[in-house]
Amino acid sequence: MGAVDISLWGLALYYGLLIIPLGAMLWMRVPIVGKTLIAVVRMTVQLAFVGLYLQVVFKINSPWLNSLWLIVMVCVADVSVIRGVSLRLRRFIVPLFAALVAGTALPLLFFVGPLLKRPGLMEAQYVIPIGGMILGNCLRADIIGIKNFYDSLQKGEKEFLLTLAQGARIKEAILPYLRDACEAALMPTVATMATIGLVALPGMMTGVILGGTNPVTAIKYQMAIMVAIFTGTAITVVLGILMTIRTSFTPYGVLDHSSFKK
Amino acid sequence: MKQLKEKTEKGPMKEDLATPSQPCIEMQGVRVVFDSKLVLNGFSLTVCYEEKVVLTGPSGRGKSTVLRCILGFVKPDSGTIKLCGKPVCADTVWDLRQLVAYVPQEPDLGRKGTVRQWLDRPFEYKANRDKKENLRQVPDLFHRFLLPLELLDKEVTVLSGGEKQRVAIVSALLLQRPILLLDEPTSALDDLSKKRLAEFLGSRGDLTILVVSHDSAMLSVANRSIDMGKGE
Numbered sequence: 001m002g003a004v005d006i007s008l009w010g011l012a013l014y015y016g017l018l019i020i021p022l023g024a025m026l027w028m029r030v031p032i033v034g035k036t037l038i039a040v041v042r043m044t045v046q047l048a049f050v051g052l053y054l055q056v057v058f059k060i061n062s063p064w065l066n067s068l069w070l071i072v073m074v075c076v077a078d079v080s081v082i083r084g085v086s087l088r089l090r091r092f093i094v095p096l097f098a099a100l101v102a103g104t105a106l107p108l109l110f111f112v113g114p115l116l117k118r119p120g121l122m123e124a125q126y127v128i129p130i131g132g133m134i135l136g137n138c139l140r141a142d143i144i145g146i147k148n149f150y151d152s153l154q155k156g157e158k159e160f161l162l163t164l165a166q167g168a169r170i171k172e173a174i175l176p177y178l179r180d181a182c183e184a185a186l187m188p189t190v191a192t193m194a195t196i197g198l199v200a201l202p203g204m205m206t207g208v209i210l211g212g213t214n215p216v217t218a219i220k221y222q223m224a225i226m227v228a229i230f231t232g233t234a235i236t237v238v239l240g241i242l243m244t245i246r247t248s249f250t251p252y253g254v255l256d257h258s259s260f261k262k
Numbered sequence: 263m264k265q266l267k268e269k270t271e272k273g274p275m276k277e278d279l280a281t282p283s284q285p286c287i288e289m290q291g292v293r294v295v296f297d298s299k300l301v302l303n304g305f306s307l308t309v310c311y312e313e314k315v316v317l318t319g320p321s322g323r324g325k326s327t328v329l330r331c332i333l334g335f336v337k338p339d340s341g342t343i344k345l346c347g348k349p350v351c352a353d354t355v356w357d358l359r360q361l362v363a364y365v366p367q368e369p370d371l372g373r374k375g376t377v378r379q380w381l382d383r384p385f386e387y388k389a390n391r392d393k394k395e396n397l398r399q400v401p402d403l404f405h406r407f408l409l410p411l412e413l414l415d416k417e418v419t420v421l422s423g424g425e426k427q428r429v430a431i432v433s434a435l436l437l438q439r440p441i442l443l444l445d446e447p448t449s450a451l452d453d454l455s456k457k458r459l460a461e462f463l464g465s466r467g468d469l470t471i472l473v474v475s476h477d478s479a480m481l482s483v484a485n486r487s488i489d490m491g492k493g494e
Binding site: 159253 | 330333334335355356363364368371372383386387388433437
C-alpha cells in the first residue's frame with residue numbers, strides 16, 4: 001500500500017491556504033511578504049524540477065548517476081554555507097566541500113551498508129532521501145557552527161591574541177571557540193532528539209508511514225536517521241572549522257580578516 | 263638546520279636569550295600601514311637585555327602597534343624585528359612568544375569562568391605545562407598587587423577594569439618570561455596600585471621591560487623613555 005497521490009488541481013487549491021498567513025502579514029505589515037512569495041515560487045519550481053529529475057534517477061538507478069546527484073547536492077550546500085557565513089568563496093570552497101562530504105558520506109554509507117544491508121551502496125531509493133536528510137542538517141549545523149566560531153573569534157580577538165601571547169598554539173587557542181561553536185551547532189539536533197515523538201512526528205517517520213510501512217519499522221528508521229544526523233553534523237562542523245583554519249589564519253596565528261566578506 | 267629544528271621542537275631555551283652585549287628587542291625601519299593609514303613609518307628601536315624602556319607619545323602614533331609587531335600580531339609592511347637576535351617571522355614567532363609576557367591595554371579576560379580558572383589556563387598549554395608550580399606564587403602576587411584572595415573564585419565578568427588589569431599582570435608574571443611587554447598597565451589603577459606595580463617592576467632587575475605608558479610611576483622605573491611623538 002503506497003501513499004494516495006495528490007492531483008495537481010488539488011495541490012494548486014491547497015496553495016490557497018497561503019492566503020491566510022500572507023493576509024495576516026500584509027495586515028500586520030510584516031516586511032517579508034515579497035520574500036515569502038519568492039520563496040514559495042522557488043520552492044515550487046525547485047521541487048518540480050527535482051521531482052522530474054528524481055523520477056529519471058530512480059528509473060535508471062545508476063550508482064554513478066546517484067553519486068553525481070549527491071555531489072551536486074554537496075556543492076549546492078557548500079556554496080550555501082559559504083554565503084551564509086559570509087566567507088570568501090575561493091578560499092573556503094574546497095575545505096568545506098571536504099567537510100560536508102565526510103559528514104554526509106560516513107553516516108550514509110553505514111546506514112545503507114551495515115544497517116540496511118543493501119547489496120548496492122548507492123541505490124537511489126535509499127541514498128538520495130537519506131543523504132539529503134543528513135546533508136540538509138549538516139548544512140544548517142555548518143552555518144550555525146562556523147558562523148558562531150568566526151563571529152566569537154572576531155568579537156573576542158583581544159582575548160584570543162592574549163592566549164597566543166601566553167604560549168598557546170593555534171589549536172589550543174581556538175579550542176574554547178570550537179567548543180562553543182559545536183555546542184551552538186549541535187544543540188538544535190540534541191533538542192530535537194530529546195523531544196522527538198512528544199512534540200512532533202518527524203518528517204522521515206511520517207514519510208515511511210505514508211508509504212504504507214509498519215509504524216514500528218518507521219520508528220526504527222527514524223532512530224537510525226537521528227543517529228546519522230547527529231553524527232554527520234558533529235563531523236561536518238568540527239572538520240569544517242578545523243579545515244578552514246589554514247585559510248582563515250595567518251602563519252602567525254592571527255585571524256585573517258580578508259577571509260570574510262564585509 | 264638540524265639544530266634549529268630541534269630547538270623549535272623544544273621551544274626557546276635559556277641560551278636563546280640575548281647576552282647583555284646583544285640587543286634583546288631590535289626593530290629596524292618598521293613601516294606599518296592599516297587601512298591606508300600610516301601607523302609606523304620607518305620606526306627603529308633597540309632595547310638591551312634587562313633594560314626598562316617606556317614608550318610615550320600622543321594617541322595614534324603606533325605605540326601599541328610596536329608591542330603587537332614584536333609579538334607577531336601585526337606584520338610590518340617593511341623593516342625587520344628581532345627578538346634575542348632572532349628575526350620574528352612565521353617560523354620563529356611561536357617559539358619567540360615564549361620569551362615574552364604581554365599585558366594588553368584593557369585586557370579581555372573572556373566571558374566565562376572564574377579568575378582562578380583564567381590564571382590556570384595558560385598552564386594547560388603545552389608550552390607552559392612544566393611551569394605549573396609557578397601558580398604557587400598567586401597568593402604572594404595577589405597580596406603584592408592589593409588583590410584579595412577571594413577574587414580567585416569570582417567570575418571574570420564581574421571584575422572592575424583595575425582588577426582585570428592587575429589579574430592580567432599577575433598572569434603575565436606567573437609565566438616567568440624574561441621579556442615583559444606592558445600596554446598602558448596603569449590606565450585603570452589607583453595611585454597605590456600604580457606605586458606597587460612600579461616598585462615591583464623596578465625591583466626586577468632580571469626582566470627586560472618595554473612599557474607603553476604616560477604614567478609618572480612607570481617613567482620613574484625606566485632607564486629610558488622614547489617619545490614617539492618626536493621619534494627616537
